[in-house]
Amino acid sequence: MLAPFLDRMVTRNIPMRFNAMQALQFFEVFVVDIPGKVMDLEYASGPDIGYDTCDRWEGLPPDFIKKWEDYRKPPIAFSTSVLRWICSFDRMCYIVPPVRHFFLRVTLIPSRISLFLRKLLSLPHPS
Known part of the structure; x- marks a missing residue:
């Protein structure tokens, strides 16, 4: 209840x-x-x-x-269920977090490149 x-x-x-x-x-x-x-x-x-x-x-x-x-709380997301299943194997709970962090960093590269280019293009040109 x-x-x-x-x-x-x-x-x-x-x-x-x-x-x-x-x-x-x-x-x-x-x-x-x-x-x-x-x-x-x-x-x-x-x-x-x-x-x-x-x-x-x-x-x-x-x-x-x-x-x-x-x-009522929503059901657990499929991706969360898969990650929990993977982490249930021996030593995977130590491997999964660094791998996820690596892929997070990789996905941030395009936004960092565009930020770098915007800063580079906004620099004053030497006369």
Whole structure:
């Protein structure tokens, strides 16, 4: 039942994420409508269950899901899933970041060249 609150706290969309004041205000209003017996339920936890892999919305009533669907976090991007899979192999978590940084630097080269040319063309000509 806390799925909308938790998803808005951990969403990857930073502008949509709750700040501390918004989270407190939402929680104080939201928790009043949740029955005590639901709040006392225990949920499975373990090393394989993470905040970004578990489905907090599973088993919730359809009308509740419909009401709060705007608060549901978007699915993990395919590229993120691929990078996580690659990093799951031995030592790849040490290799992937430098490779990504290299390709970031390579993609910045055209913009640096154009900046250099603009500065070069804007220099005063010696008379």
